Amino acid sequence: MKLLPAFLAALAISALAQSIDIPVVIKREGCFAAGSLAFSPDGSALAQTCGFAPIEIFDTTNYRKARIFRSQIDYTPDLRGFAYSPDGKTMATVRPIIGAEIWNAADLGQPVPPKNGESYKSFYGVDELYALDKPLRVLEAPRAPGDEFASAVDVGYSPDGKFLFTKHHNGHVKIWDTSSWTLQREFIVSDKGNSALFSVFAIAPDSKSFVIGDQDGVPHVWNLDSKSETRAIRSPDGSGRMVVNLVFSADGKILVAIH
Numbered sequence: 001m002k003l004l005p006a007f008l009a010a011l012a013i014s015a016l017a018q019s020i021d022i023p024v025v026i027k028r029e030g031c032f033a034a035g036s037l038a039f040s041p042d043g044s045a046l047a048q049t050c051g052f053a054p055i056e057i058f059d060t061t062n063y064r065k066a067r068i069f070r071s072q073i074d075y076t077p078d079l080r081g082f083a084y085s086p087d088g089k090t091m092a093t094v095r096p097i098i099g100a101e102i103w104n105a106a107d108l109g110q111p112v113p114p115k116n117g118e119s120y121k122s123f124y125g126v127d128e129l130y131a132l133d134k135p136l137r138v139l140e141a142p143r144a145p146g147d148e149f150a151s152a153v154d155v156g157y158s159p160d161g162k163f164l165f166t167k168h169h170n171g172h173v174k175i176w177d178t179s180s181w182t183l184q185r186e187f188i189v190s191d192k193g194n195s196a197l198f199s200v201f202a203i204a205p206d207s208k209s210f211v212i213g214d215q216d217g218v219p220h221v222w223n224l225d226s227k228s229e230t231r232a233i234r235s236p237d238g239s240g241r242m243v244v245n246l247v248f249s250a251d252g253k254i255l256v257a258i259h
Helices: 006-012
Strands: 002-004 034-039 045-050 053-059 065-069 081-084 090-095 099-104 128-132 152-157 163-168 172-177 182-188 198-203 209-214 219-223 228-232 245-248 254-258
Touching: 034 081, 045 081, 090 152, 099 152, 099 163, 152 198, 163 198, 198 245, 209 245
Parallel strands: 002 254, 065 128, 081 152
Antiparallel strands: 034 045, 045 053, 053 065, 081 090, 090 099, 152 163, 163 172, 172 182, 198 209, 209 219, 219 228, 245 254
């Protein structure tokens, strides 16, 4: 596995397709810190995460219709992660204390009526808003107060769709079987009990390992079969800056770390 220097990461960004003549601009008041974007595998939806606002799933036919999750209608930023399954049938989110929740990606949700006579249009920037209410699965039972450090803070599917990864605040990474939704493995990636030391993670294309980046700028490679760390990739320039993103090439031979 080869690691590209951080300054080469910008070279991996492709030019926009020439067919896009006029960009679509989604104006909203609530997204103060834009986070990640993810298209559904079939391209029919675009999910946006914001730093302190709900996760929105836009209909890509005109971007004027969106779905959010029922727990976020009152603008509570309790969803910390979002991912589509590779087949596009399910979505995964994580909430502090609750854990990971699995949703039907085809669920259109229920219409959200205006609150106190006020429209949601100005806040969300859409004409129609729907709420997803009931997850298919909750992978962890609600935790007792004071046990927040065990809560999930990030989520992702393996490329083959067989596993769901959840990253936890106590420095653990859990692997769930997506056919039975049972816990298969648990990794303690931080012996200091704090996942803040580990900023982001990425799953290898072969679904046999994952990489998690720490605040010192070091990506750590973990093998699923051996349940152990197999390599720590240290930057040649010794910058020590936190890893903010990790991206694998399609063949898994190159890992790009952005600091």
